[in-house]
Amino acid sequence: MLIGEVARRSGVSARMLRHYESLGLVRPAERTDAGYREYSGADIERIFHIESLRSLGLSLHEVKRALDDPGFAPSELVEDLARRTLERIAAETELLARLQRIEAAEPTGWEEVLQVVALLQALDSESAGKRQRAALTAVAEAPVPVEGLVDSVLGESDPNVAGALRWALAQSGERGLALLAKGLRSPVAEVRERAVQSIAEFSEGAATALLRDALAHPDAAVRRRAAPVLAARGATEAVPTLVDMVVEGTNDVDAADALGTLAHGPAGAELIAAALVDRLAATRGDPVGRRRLTQALADVPGATAARALVELTQDADRAVALTAAYVLELRGGR
Numbered sequence: 156m157l158i159g160e161v162a163r164r165s166g167v168s169a170r171m172l173r174h175y176e177s178l179g180l181v182r183p184a185e186r187t188d189a190g191y192r193e194y195s196g197a198d199i200e201r202i203f204h205i206e207s208l209r210s211l212g213l214s215l216h217e218v219k220r221a222l223d224d225p226g227f228a229p230s231e232l233v234e235d236l237a238r239r240t241l242e243r244i245a246a247e248t249e250l251l252a253r254l255q256r257i258e259a260a261e262p263t264g265w266e267e268v269l270q271v272v273a274l275l276q277a278l279d280s281e282s283a284g285k286r287q288r289a290a291l292t293a294v295a296e297a298p299v300p301v302e303g304l305v306d307s308v309l310g311e312s313d314p315n316v317a318g319a320l321r322w323a324l325a326q327s328g329e330r331g332l333a334l335l336a337k338g339l340r341s342p343v344a345e346v347r348e349r350a351v352q353s354i355a356e357f358s359e360g361a362a363t364a365l366l367r368d369a370l371a372h373p374d375a376a377v378r379r380r381a382a383p384v385l386a387a388r389g390a391t392e393a394v395p396t397l398v399d400m401v402v403e404g405t406n407d408v409d410a411a412d413a414l415g416t417l418a419h420g421p422a423g424a425e426l427i428a429a430a431l432v433d434r435l436a437a438t439r440g441d442p443v444g445r446r447r448l449t450q451a452l453a454d455v456p457g458a459t460a461a462r463a464l465v466e467l468t469q470d471a472d473r474a475v476a477l478t479a480a481y482v483l484e485l486r487g488g489r
Contacts, residue, residue, distance in 0.1 A: 156193065156199065157191055157192070157193060158191070158192050158194070161194045161199060164199075165202050165203065166206075167206065175202070175205065178215055178219065179219065180201075180205055180215065180218065180219055180222075181194075181201055182198075183198050201222070208221055208222075211236060213236065217232060253272075255302065256275060256302040257275075257300065259300070259301065260300040271300050271303075274289055274292075274293060274303070275300060275303045277289035278304070278307045283313045283315070286307070286311070286320075287313075287315055287316045287319045290307070290316065290319035290320045291319050293327075294326040294327060299323075299327045301324070301327050301334070304323055304324050304327065304331060305324065305334040305353075308321055308324060309338050309346050309350060310346075310349075311349070317349065317352075321352060322356065325356040325358075329357065329360070329361050329362070331353075332354065332357060332361050332362060335350045335353050335354050335365075336350075336354075336365055337350075339351060339354075339372065339377065344376065347374050347376070348376050348377065348380060351366070351369055351377045351380040351381055354366060354369070354381075355380065355381070355384040359388065363388055363390070366381040366390075367381075367392055369381035370382065370385070370392055379396065379400055379405055381393070381396075382396035382397050382410070382413065383409055383410065383412075383413040386413035386414070386416055387416060391420075391423060393413070394417065394426065394427055394430050397410040397413050397414050397417075398410075398414070398431060398434050401431075401444075401447050401448055401451050402434060402444040402447065402448060404443070404444070404447065407447050407451075410451075411450065411451040411453075412454070414427050414451055414454070414455065415451075415453075415455065418455040418457075424455055424456045424459070424460065425457055427455050428452065428455050428460040428463065429459060431448050431451055431452055431455065431460075432459065432463045435448050435449070435463070442475065445470075445472060445475050446474055446478050449464070449479050450478060450482065452464055452479075452482060453482045453485060464479045464482055464483050465483065467479035468480045
């Protein structure tokens with residue numbers, strides 16, 4: 156079979172077939188009377204083998220070695236190919252993400268594109284100082300790459316940099332909230348906590364709705380981050396989580412303060428007092444938790460809280476009784 160026919164049937168160009176011959180990959184031994192190359196069935200089979208190996212990502216040098224070396228073991232080469240492929244996929248994925256961030260920023264000219272690229276590079280810097288400066292200057296740049304800010308804040312472990320990123324996101328409007336909401340569904344606990352912290356930096360509106368949803372999150376850390384923020388915004392839905400925090404001793408002082416703030420709102424005092432009293436009755440076997448609940452009644456005004464404290468001065472647990480008496484004394488002096 157002549158080279159033109161081989162090229163047509165195999166899909167390999169005549170030029171490439173000549174290149175294969177120059178490298179010693181295929182050596183058609185036969186020639187026609189006119190001196191043209193004539194490929195045998197074995198030659199054509201070898202061409203298909205070459206193309207199969209090339210489809211795996213082997214170089215022509217590696218293909219020749221694989222076909223000509225009887226002692227060649229493919230496992231090491233295939234393993235290396237798999238590693239190189241994964242590295243290439245990771246690099247391409249990173250490039251795609253970068254391009255999507257630039258596209259989402261909607262730059263109007265090359266100058267803005269370069270600004271966004273420079274900002275993204277700074278946010279990816281190994282220097283915490285550079286990342287923090289980039290976050291603080293992000294809102295002054297036009298346009299703001301919100302996707303880049305969200306990715307950065309969800310992956311940032313340095314508290315100072317994270318604080319700057321959360322501030323920058325809050326200044327950029329509500330475009331980042333949908334992305335932060337996805338962060339709440341992350342399988343990584345640290346990412347979920349960073350997401351709810353970032354949402355808490357946004358003002359009322361969609362952010363508050365997300366924080367309310369976070370109260371039902373299966374991750375207790377997310378619920379604990381959302382509850383005090385909601386309390387500061389007057390949301391009584393946060394009361395059960397705040398009471399849990401008091402009992403468990405998880406940021407219990409902050410939780411008690413948040414309950415006290417809510418208690419001074421409309422109809423908040425009786426609701427919170429009732430919640431604390433109910434939990435006191437349900438935690439008979441937890442003396443430390445009951446002591447914290449008693450202390451939390453200190454900043455709750457109204458008859459229900461006062462009556463509960465009077466009863467608690469006669470509690471069987473002497474520490475609880477003394478705490479109640481001390482709290483009553485404080486309330487009387489106000």
